[in-house]
Amino acid sequence: MEPVLSVRGLRTYFHLDDSVIRAVDGISYDLYPGKTLAVVGESGSGKSVHALSILRLLPEPPARIVAGEILFNGRDLLALGPQGMGDIRGNRIAMIFQEPMTSLNPVLPVGEQIAEAVMLHQGATREKAWAKAVELLKKVGIPHAEERVQDYPHQFSGGMRQRAMIAIALSCEPDVLIADEPTTALDVTIQAQILELMRDLQKEYRMAIVLITHNIGVVAEMADDVAVMYAGRQIEQASIHSLFKDPKHPYTQGLLSSVPSIYARKERLEAIGGQPPELTREFPGCPFVVRCPVAMDRCRIQDPPHFHLPGGRVSNCWKQESESEQSRHRYSPAQSAAPS
Amino acid sequence: MSTRPLLEVKDIKKHFTVRKGLFGEKGTVKAVDGVSFSVFPQESFAVVGESGCGKTTLGRMILALDKPTAGDVVFEGRSIYGMRSSELRGLRREMQVIFQDPFSSLNPRMTVESIITEPFIIHGVYPDKAERRKRLLQLLEFCGIAQSHLERHPHEFSGGQRQRIGIARALALNPKLIVADEPVSALDVSIQAQILNLLKDLQRELKLTYIFISHDFSVVRHLCNRIAVMYLGRVVELAESETLFNDPQHPYTEALLSAVPIPDPNIEKRRKRILLTGDVPSPLKPPPGCHFHPRCRYAQKPCRRDSPDFIEVKPGHWAACPIQPFRQKPSDAALTALG
Ligand SMILES: Nc1ncnc2c1ncn2[C@@H]1O[C@H](COP(=O)(O)OP(=O)(O)OP(=O)(O)O)[C@@H](O)[C@H]1O
Ligand SMILES: Nc1ncnc2c1ncn2[C@@H]1O[C@H](COP(=O)(O)OP(=O)(O)OP(=O)(O)O)[C@@H](O)[C@H]1O
Ligand SMILES: [Mg+2]
Ligand SMILES: [Mg+2]
Numbered sequence: 001m002e003p004v005l006s007v008r009g010l011r012t013y014f015h016l017d018d019s020v021i022r023a024v025d026g027i028s029y030d031l032y033p034g035k036t037l038a039v040v041g042e043s044g045s046g047k048s049v050h051a052l053s054i055l056r057l058l059p060e061p062p063a064r065i066v067a068g069e070i071l072f073n074g075r076d077l078l079a080l081g082p083q084g085m086g087d088i089r090g091n092r093i094a095m096i097f098q099e100p101m102t103s104l105n106p107v108l109p110v111g112e113q114i115a116e117a118v119m120l121h122q123g124a125t126r127e128k129a130w131a132k133a134v135e136l137l138k139k140v141g142i143p144h145a146e147e148r149v150q151d152y153p154h155q156f157s158g159g160m161r162q163r164a165m166i167a168i169a170l171s172c173e174p175d176v177l178i179a180d181e182p183t184t185a186l187d188v189t190i191q192a193q194i195l196e197l198m199r200d201l202q203k204e205y206r207m208a209i210v211l212i213t214h215n216i217g218v219v220a221e222m223a224d225d226v227a228v229m230y231a232g233r234q235i236e237q238a239s240i241h242s243l244f245k246d247p248k249h250p251y252t253q254g255l256l257s258s259v260p261s262i263y264a265r266k267e268r269l270e271a272i273g274g275q276p277p278e279l280t281r282e283f284p285g286c287p288f289v290v291r292c293p294v295a296m297d298r299c300r301i302q303d304p305p306h307f308h309l310p311g312g313r314v315s316n317c318w319k320q321e322s323e324s325e326q327s328r329h330r331y332s333p334a335q336s337a338a339p340s
Numbered sequence: 341m342s343t344r345p346l347l348e349v350k351d352i353k354k355h356f357t358v359r360k361g362l363f364g365e366k367g368t369v370k371a372v373d374g375v376s377f378s379v380f381p382q383e384s385f386a387v388v389g390e391s392g393c394g395k396t397t398l399g400r401m402i403l404a405l406d407k408p409t410a411g412d413v414v415f416e417g418r419s420i421y422g423m424r425s426s427e428l429r430g431l432r433r434e435m436q437v438i439f440q441d442p443f444s445s446l447n448p449r450m451t452v453e454s455i456i457t458e459p460f461i462i463h464g465v466y467p468d469k470a471e472r473r474k475r476l477l478q479l480l481e482f483c484g485i486a487q488s489h490l491e492r493h494p495h496e497f498s499g500g501q502r503q504r505i506g507i508a509r510a511l512a513l514n515p516k517l518i519v520a521d522e523p524v525s526a527l528d529v530s531i532q533a534q535i536l537n538l539l540k541d542l543q544r545e546l547k548l549t550y551i552f553i554s555h556d557f558s559v560v561r562h563l564c565n566r567i568a569v570m571y572l573g574r575v576v577e578l579a580e581s582e583t584l585f586n587d588p589q590h591p592y593t594e595a596l597l598s599a600v601p602i603p604d605p606n607i608e609k610r611r612k613r614i615l616l617t618g619d620v621p622s623p624l625k626p627p628p629g630c631h632f633h634p635r636c637r638y639a640q641k642p643c644r645r646d647s648p649d650f651i652e653v654k655p656g657h658w659a660a661c662p663i664q665p666f667r668q669k670p671s672d673a674a675l676t677a678l679g
Contacts, residue, residue: 042528043499143618157619158391187390187555189616192599196615214529217558217601220608240605258533259603260562262585268540269562271533275498 002074003030004175004208005054005093010068012046012053015061019280023049023063025232028306028314029225031176034202036209038219038240040255041229042276047212050229051178054210055089073175091121094169096162098181103165104153110164111137111149114171121172136167140197159190166197173205180212195222216259220244228252231277231287234306238313248315251288286317294319344417345378346517346549347402352376352411354397358624367624371397373573374411376650381516384543384550386560386581389570390596390620395553398570399519402551403437404428415517433463436510438503440522445506446494452505453490456480459512475512482542483508484534500531507538511546521553536563557600561585569593572623572631575650579657589659591636630662638663 008028014021024046031037039047052058054070054077070077072088080088097103105113114136115129124132130149137145140163153161162182169177179198183191195218202209211222219226219240226243228236228251236249247253254272274291277283285300286292292299296318304316307324354372359365372394379385387395400406402413404420413420420431439445446455457476459465466472480487483504494502503523510518520539524532540563542548554560560567560581567584569577569592577590588594598614616635621627627634633643640663648662 042530159619187620188557188599189390189595190619191601192613192615195601196613215601216529216603217608220603220605221601223605244603244605255530256603258530260533260536260558261603262558262561262597262600263602263604263607265561265582269533269537271537272530273534275500275531 001032003071004033004073005031005210006069006071007050007054008069008071010050010053010070011066012049012058012063013066014063021279022232022282023279024053027227027229027234028068029227029234029237031208031210031225033175033208034206035224036202036211036222037225037227038211038213038223039227039229040213040216040219043214044276044279045229046232047229048180051095051180051210051212054178055093055095056085057089057095090117090169090174091172092174093176093178094172094174095178095180096165096169096182098184104161106153109150109152110156111151114149114164114168117168117171132171133167136171137164139170139201140164140167141193142167159186159193162186162190162194163197166194166201170201170205174207176208176210177202178210178212181214182211183218184213184215191218198222216256217261228255232279233287233316234314235288235316236314239311242311242313248309248313248320249288249317250292250294250319254291254293344380345414346381346383346416347379347551348412348414349375349377349379349398349402350412350414352398352401352413353409354394354401354406355409369623370573370626371623372401372408375568375570375573375575376411377568377575377578379517379549379551381549382543382547383566384552384564386552386554386564386567387570388554388557388560388567388596390555392620392623393570394573395555395570396521399437399521399551399553403435403519404431429463433513434515435517435519436513436515438506438510438518438520438523440525446502448494451491451493452485455494455505456508456512459509463513465513479508479511482511482545483538498531499527500534503527503535504538507535507542511542514546515548517549517551519551519553522555523552524559525554525556532559539563557597569596572621572626574631574660575658576632576661577659583654583657587657589653589657590632590661591638592632593659595635630660 010024010027012024014023027050029037039050041047053065065078072093077085077088111130111133114133118124118129118132119126134145134149137149142148142160142163156164183194186194198209201207213219223240225239227234228249230251236252244256247256257270258272260269272291277287277290285302286304289295289299298318304318306314306316307320308314309320309323352372352375356369356371357366358369375398387398389395401408407421415431423431456479457472460472466475485504485508524535527535536559543550552560552564565581567579567581568575569590571592577584577588577593584593585597588597595614595616602608618635621634629644629646630648633639636643642662646662648660650658650660653659
C-alpha cells in the first residue's frame with residue numbers, strides 16, 4: 001500500500017528580527033489510508049507548527065519551510081501555489097483544532113458554517129448543502145440536529161462544538177484528517193465520546209488521521225504508529241506496540257515512565273529531570289543531551305541521525321547506531337545543516 | 341490515622357445568582373450544594389470531577405476566601421466563619437493554596453526571593469535577617485530551586501519551575517493544610533511527574549495534609565489516599581482510593597473511570613468502554629431527582645424523582661445512588677473492563 005501522506009525531513013523556522021526559532025527541525029513519517037499516526041511531545045516541541053506547515057497555514061514570513069518534502073498521494077505539496085493548496089486544504093486534507101470556539105465563527109449559525117464548507121468544496125446548491133449539514137450533525141451525534149443546525153456556536157457545549165468542527169472537517173470526506181489536540185479542552189467522558197466518534201468515522205471513510213496530542217493514554221487508545229518529537233526534532237518513530245514495549249530513545253523511555261496511570265499505582269514516578277532547551281539556541285549535539293541519563297561525550301558534539309532499526313522503526317539516539325540497519329540513512333540526516 | 345479530623349466540611353453550600361442568557365430572568369447556580377466530609381491529619385484527600393462541578397468553589401470556601409451560602413467549615417475544632425479577623429490571620433498561616441496556573445498566580449514584577457519571603461513580612465515572622473535567610477534557603481532546597489534564581493522574575497521560568505516557586509511560597513509559613521487546585525494540569529507530562537514527586541516528598545517530610553483538587557484520576561490515584569467524586573455541586577461517592585478504583589459504587593464514578601485512557605496499548609485496545617450519552621447538564625437547570633439520572637444506564641423511576649441520600653455502603657465507603665445497594669454489578673463494570 002502507498003502512503004497517502006509522506007513527510008520527509010521537514011524543517012520550519014521562524015525568522016525573527018534578532019533570532020531564528022527552529023520550531024520544526026526534522027520530522028519524517030509515512031501515513032497510510034485508514035491508519036492513525038500520533039505525534040507526541042512536550043509543549044513547544046513543534047507539533048502544531050508541523051501540522052500548520054502541511055496545510056501552509058503559517059504566516060510566511062516570519063515562518064519559512066526551509067527544507068523537506070510533503071507528499072500527498074505522491075504529489076509534493078510544497079511545490080503547489082496558493083490555488084493548488086486551496087484545493088487540497090479543507091477538501092482532501094482537513095484539520096480540527098484544540099479550541100473549537102476560536103475556529104468557529106461566533107456570529108454565524110453552526111449549520112451555515114457547515115453548509116458553506118459543503119458549497120465551497122462540492123459545489124452543492126444552498127438547499128442541498130443545508131440538508132447535508134443536518135445529516136452531518138446527526139452523524140457526529142448532535143441530538144435534534146434539525147433544530148440545532150440553526151444554533152450559534154455559543155449555544156453549543158464544548159463537546160458539541162468539537163463535534164461541529166468534526167462535521168465541517170468531514171463535509172468533504174477528506175483523505176487525511178489532522179486533529180491537533182482535539183480533546184484536550186474536553187472532560188474525559190466527552191473525550192471518550194469524541195475519540196469513539198473519530199474511530200467510527202475513520203472506519204467508515206477509510207480516512208487517515210494525524211493525531212497530535214500530549215496525552216499518552218489517548219495515544220495508546222488511538223494510534224497505529226507514533227512519532228515522538230523533542231525540541232522540534234523527531235527523535236523516535238515506531239508502531240504503537242513496539243514503542244510502548246521497547247522504547248528506544250531515552251526521552252521516550254522517560255516520557256512513558258513518567259505518566260501516572262489509573263491502572264497501576266506507582267510509588268514514585270520516574271520523572272525526567274531538567275527542562276527542554278531553548279529553540280533559539282543552536283546546539284551542535286542531541287537536543288536531549290542535558291536531561292539524558294545515558295548521554296555520552298559524542299552526544300554533546302554530534303547530532304544523531306535517523307537510525308533505521310528492525311521492524312521499520314526509527315530512533316535518533318547514538319546508542320542505537322550498532323542496531324541500525326544501514327549505515328547510510330534514507331532520509332536527510334539530521335546533522336547536515338539546513339539552508340537558512 | 342488520627343481520629344480527630346483536621347478539617348470538617350459540614351453541609352456546605354454556595355449558590356450564585358446569575359442571569360440566564362442575554363436578557364433572561366435571574367437564575368441560581370448551585371455551584372456547591374450540600375457537601376460534607378472530614379479530612380484527617382497527614383491525609384491526601386482528593387476532590388475529583390468534571391469541569392464546572394464545583395471543585396474550585398469548594399476549595400475557596402475551605403480556605404475562607406469565599407463565604408458559603410449555608411453550612412460550615414471547621415478547622416481543628418473551630419468554625420472558621422465564626423472567627424475574628426485576628427484569628428483568621430492565624431488560620432491563614434495554617435492553610436495555604438497552590439493554584440493551577442503558575443503563570444498568573446505569581447506577581448510578574450517581583451523577584452523569586454520577594455515572592456517566597458512576602459508571607460514572612462505579611463505575617464511578621466522571621467524578623468531576624470539571618471533567620472529569614474536560613475528559612476529561605478531551606479525552602480529552596482525543599483522545592484529544588486537554584487539559589488542563582490533568587491534575583492530573577494517569574495517570566496524567566498518555565499511552567500514547572502514557576503510551580504516550584506508557588507509551592508515554596510505556600511510552604512513558607514509552615515502550614516498544616518495545603519489546598520492544591522489542579523497544581524499540575526498546566527504542565528507537560530515529564531514536568532508533571534517532577535512536581536507530583538515533589539509534593540509527595542514534601543508531604544512525608546513536613547507532615548502536610550493535602551486537599552487535592554483535580555479532574556485527572558490518574559494523578560489522583562498516584563497521590564491521594566481518599567477520594568471524593570463530585571457531580572453538579574454534590575459529592576456522589578467517597579472512599580479510600582484503592583477501594584474507589586477497584587469497586588466503584590456510583591454509576592457516574594464507574595463511567596468516569598472507564599473513560600480515562602490508560603497509557604498501555606495492550607489494555608487500551610481490548611477495553612470496553614462505558615460511554616455516557618449526552619453532556620453534563622446546565623448547572624442552572626440541573627435535572628430533578630438524582631442529577632446524574634439522564635446519563636445513567638441504570639436509572640429507574642425513583643431516580644427521576646428523589647434526591648438520593650448519601651449512604652455508607654460499606655465501612656468508610658459512601659455513595660449517593662438509590663439503586664446502588666441493590667444493584668447487581670454488570671460484567672463489564674469499570675475495572676473488569678480494565679483488565
Ligand atoms: N507564529 C510564531 N512565531 C514565532 N514562533 C512561533 C510561532 N508559532 C509557534 N512558534 C514557536 O514554535 C515552537 C513550536 O510551537 P508549537 O506550537 O508547534 O508547539 P507544540 O508542540 O504544538 O506545543 P503545545 O503542546 O504547547 O501545543 C514554539 O517554541 C513556539 O513558541
Ligand atoms: N462567581 C461566580 N458567579 C457565578 N457562577 C459561578 C461563579 N463561580 C463559579 N460559578 C459557577 O459555579 C459552577 C462551579 O464552578 P467551579 O469553578 O467551582 O467548577 P470547577 O469544578 O472548579 O470546574 P473546573 O474543573 O472547570 O475548574 C460553574 O457552573 C460555574 O460557572
Ligand atoms: Mg500545539
Ligand atoms: Mg476549577
